[in-house]
Amino acid sequence: MLRTRTTGARRVPTVIAAAAAAALLTLTGCSGPQPGGGAAEATGQEQFTQADIDAALQEPTELTFWAWGAQYPSVVEAFNAAHPDVKVTLASQGSGSDHYTKLQNVLKAGSGVPDVVQLEYSVMPQFALGESLVDLGQYGVDSMQADFSESCWQGSKVDDALYGLPQDAGPLAMFYRQDVFDQFGLTVPTTWDEYVQTAQQLKAADPSRFIAADAGDPGAASALIWQAGGRPFQVEGERVSVDLADPGSTTWADNWQRLIDGDLVDTATPGFTPEWNAGLASGKYATLVTGAWAAGTLQRRIPDAAGAWRVAPLPQYGSGTAVSGQTGGSVSSVMATSEKKLAAIGFVQWMAANAESAQIWVDEGGFPCTSATLASPEWLDREVPYFGGQQINRIFAESAEQVGEGWAFLPFQAYANSVFPDTVGQAYVKQTDLQGGLRDWQETITTYGESQGFTVE
Amino acid sequence: MVTVAPVRRTPRRVQGSSTRRWVGWGFLAPFAVVFVFTLIAPIAYAVNLSLFQERLIGGTVFAGLDNYRFALRDPQFREALWRVVLFFLVQVPVMLAVSAFAALALDSARLRWSALYRISLFLPFAVPGVIAALMWGFVYGTDFGLVGNLNSTFGLSLPDLLSSRWVLAAMANISTWAFLGYNMLVMYSALRTVPRELYESAAIDGAGTFRVVRSIKLPAMRPAFVITLVFSVIGSFQLFNGPNILRTLSPNTIGTNFTPNMYAFNLSFAGQQYNYAAAIAIIMGVLTAVVAYVVQVAGIRNGGAR
Numbered sequence: 001m002l003r004t005r006t007t008g009a010r011r012v013p014t015v016i017a018a019a020a021a022a023a024l025l026t027l028t029g030c031s032g033p034q035p036g037g038g039a040a041e042a043t044g045q046e047q048f049t050q051a052d053i054d055a056a057l058q059e060p061t062e063l064t065f066w067a068w069g070a071q072y073p074s075v076v077e078a079f080n081a082a083h084p085d086v087k088v089t090l091a092s093q094g095s096g097s098d099h100y101t102k103l104q105n106v107l108k109a110g111s112g113v114p115d116v117v118q119l120e121y122s123v124m125p126q127f128a129l130g131e132s133l134v135d136l137g138q139y140g141v142d143s144m145q146a147d148f149s150e151s152c153w154q155g156s157k158v159d160d161a162l163y164g165l166p167q168d169a170g171p172l173a174m175f176y177r178q179d180v181f182d183q184f185g186l187t188v189p190t191t192w193d194e195y196v197q198t199a200q201q202l203k204a205a206d207p208s209r210f211i212a213a214d215a216g217d218p219g220a221a222s223a224l225i226w227q228a229g230g231r232p233f234q235v236e237g238e239r240v241s242v243d244l245a246d247p248g249s250t251t252w253a254d255n256w257q258r259l260i261d262g263d264l265v266d267t268a269t270p271g272f273t274p275e276w277n278a279g280l281a282s283g284k285y286a287t288l289v290t291g292a293w294a295a296g297t298l299q300r301r302i303p304d305a306a307g308a309w310r311v312a313p314l315p316q317y318g319s320g321t322a323v324s325g326q327t328g329g330s331v332s333s334v335m336a337t338s339e340k341k342l343a344a345i346g347f348v349q350w351m352a353a354n355a356e357s358a359q360i361w362v363d364e365g366g367f368p369c370t371s372a373t374l375a376s377p378e379w380l381d382r383e384v385p386y387f388g389g390q391q392i393n394r395i396f397a398e399s400a401e402q403v404g405e406g407w408a409f410l411p412f413q414a415y416a417n418s419v420f421p422d423t424v425g426q427a428y429v430k431q432t433d434l435q436g437g438l439r440d441w442q443e444t445i446t447t448y449g450e451s452q453g454f455t456v457e
Numbered sequence: 458m459v460t461v462a463p464v465r466r467t468p469r470r471v472q473g474s475s476t477r478r479w480v481g482w483g484f485l486a487p488f489a490v491v492f493v494f495t496l497i498a499p500i501a502y503a504v505n506l507s508l509f510q511e512r513l514i515g516g517t518v519f520a521g522l523d524n525y526r527f528a529l530r531d532p533q534f535r536e537a538l539w540r541v542v543l544f545f546l547v548q549v550p551v552m553l554a555v556s557a558f559a560a561l562a563l564d565s566a567r568l569r570w571s572a573l574y575r576i577s578l579f580l581p582f583a584v585p586g587v588i589a590a591l592m593w594g595f596v597y598g599t600d601f602g603l604v605g606n607l608n609s610t611f612g613l614s615l616p617d618l619l620s621s622r623w624v625l626a627a628m629a630n631i632s633t634w635a636f637l638g639y640n641m642l643v644m645y646s647a648l649r650t651v652p653r654e655l656y657e658s659a660a661i662d663g664a665g666t667f668r669v670v671r672s673i674k675l676p677a678m679r680p681a682f683v684i685t686l687v688f689s690v691i692g693s694f695q696l697f698n699g700p701n702i703l704r705t706l707s708p709n710t711i712g713t714n715f716t717p718n719m720y721a722f723n724l725s726f727a728g729q730q731y732n733y734a735a736a737i738a739i740i741m742g743v744l745t746a747v748v749a750y751v752v753q754v755a756g757i758r759n760g761g762a763r
Contacts, residue, residue: 422712
């Protein structure tokens with residue numbers, strides 16, 4: 001017994017140390033010095049011209065570029081080949097949230113920040129607000145407006161300042177399985193009412209199939225609210241207004257609730273998981289409503305389903321003028337901390353607008369933002385074998401023109417999206433309904449916004 | 458002369474004793490440097506972080522204990538905390554009971570190939586936590602995974618183990634699988650230290666197998682129980698890897714505040730609320746240390762009372 005007591009007593013400090021060390025595991029990632037407000041742009045007084053930028057591309061320069069899009073390796077390779085003096089190194093930090101987490105960490109640490117980054121339209125305002133991005137307008141890049149489609153261009157601006165050049169876009173469309181529609185004698189829906197009816201028919205014919213997989217995705221939900229005319233987020237400097245009970249949001253919620261209530265969508269399978277892949281490959285899901293970039297995603301992720309998929313215009317809420325929304329799509333931004341801003345801007349310009357780059361982009365299944373490509377008959381008429389030789393780009397291009405105006409993302413959209421499953425997601429596991437979920441989401445967003453010093457109304 | 462001698466002697470003595478004192482620090486230095494830089498400094502930094510609030514608008518302000526006050530009232534944090542307490546209360550007794558049974562079985566000398574059992578039970582502990590979570594994620598899948606295969610092959614309808622009803626049990630299963638062998642090994646090594654003569658005396662006194670277990674083996678395992686319990690307290694309160702990975706498969710049932718650590722992680726990396734996350738981490742660290750200490754002291758006291 002005595003032995004027990006002494007060994008036990010000696011162990012106590014070890015125990016506390018172990019507990020404390022374990023607690024620290026959650027903290028190690030948070031360390032790092034203050035970056036001093038993100039090194040504000042200091043070159044505002046000087047005037048740079050396109051000639052300066054072009055000259056910078058003749059100097060020996062090394063740039064780092066963080067991006068995850070599948071087309072970037074080829075684009076960067078082509079840029080390096082065309083510019084012998086400049087060497088761009090592409091680094092992938094994982095897609096989506098992993099990429100942004102890494103970026104936030106290096107910004108906080110103040111070292112290891114890349115020169116150029118890929119940022120989705122939804123996340124760009126957050127980094128712009130943190131003064132982490134170069135306002136390209138100060139370098140005369142605004143003059144490129146005509147090179148890009150209107151919705152891409154607007155998505156690259158915050159408060160009228162240009163924080164990147166648009167690279168790709170995600171106008172909505174409906175991908176569907178022609179084989180499944182044929183097998184069950186379904187007709188392609190053109191309105192959301194028809195979509196729900198089609199879903200019911202499919203369910204009645206084969207209960208193991210669903211019209212779609214949707215476990216709650218903030219990007220997709222926002223895009224369909226956008227289509228329904230909702231403009232839940234409005235931002236004016238430090239004032240943010242959030243109204244997830246506006247008519248558009250409510251229209252979406254009422255419509256989508258029917259699909260959840262009828263078990264017509266598979267709410268147990270989140271996107272981009274192995275289960276989701278398997279379902280898309282097997283025909284378990286008859287449709288996929290998402291951005292045009294999914295044409296490339298499907299071809300890469302599910303090559304075996306070649307010939308089975310087709311594309312149709314997005315179903316509409318009413319019978320009036322067709323309206324579309326957008327999900328995903330990104331800009332290339334130059335970081336404010338970069339010491340090679342001119343060359344970095346030159347690289348971004350080449351990537352976004354050069355004809356060679358644009359060609360690589362669409363050849364590898366990316367959706368373009370350049371007006372020239374969007375209007376080119378060669379691209380529009382392209383028959384894509386994976387989609388049974390369908391001219392899918394015509395449908396996407398039409399959708400891009402129908403994207404509703406005036407949408408804005410929150411300056412902390414990444415956080416808002418991270419808590420979407422905790423709030424709206426609860427409607428998918430039937431703990432609440434979508435309207436209730438949207439109310440909870442609004443509440444969480446408001447609390448967070450206020451804690452960050454915004455005036456939220 | 459008489460007065461000079463003590464004066465001379467006094468500084469010498471002081472010098473000598475101070476040298477001796479510094480020699481001790483010198484021996485301690487290799488440990489102390491590592492200890493200060495890897496433990497004290499990060500904790501001090503975290504405490505410092507937790508006293509401020511950094512906002513997107515308005516910059517950094519000193520907040521005193523505001524973050525702590527907010528945390529104690531935060532329903533999301535409380536929910537997360539309650540969940541890991543529940544996890545601890547259910548999973549740990551089951552795991553330790555099975556570990557103890559396995560240790561006794563191995564020690565009973567009635568098993569053939571006991572080394573094989575020992576290594577097989579211990580093997581999951583060697584699988585990295587991330588890999589284990591991924592693997593179980595595939596097992597649990599109702600469409601793509603083993604559960605799905607069983608369902609379709611045998612026409613069963615096994616429940617979705619990642620639904621809100623089952624998810625905590627699914628996590629407990631992963632933890633039990635991973636740490637059973639480790640705990641078993643700690644208990645088994647405690648049993649191996651029992652002198653053989655004790656069993657001989659017990660046999661001479663006419664004690665049967667169960668009497669030996671109750672009167673010799675279980676008491677001998679007590680220190681091992683205490684230490685495995687302490688590790689389990691830490692493990693449960695700091696639960697992170699498994700749920701964080703399975704979250705991609707079931708985001709609606711495994712929320713961002715599923716465990717306190719996940720809550721701190723999301724606040725910090727998705728919400729950039731480093732300061733509030735630091736406060737939560739400190740609270741969890743203190744809480745874990747206190748509970749672990751109470752378990753330890755209670756274990757010793759009961760042991761002494763016997």
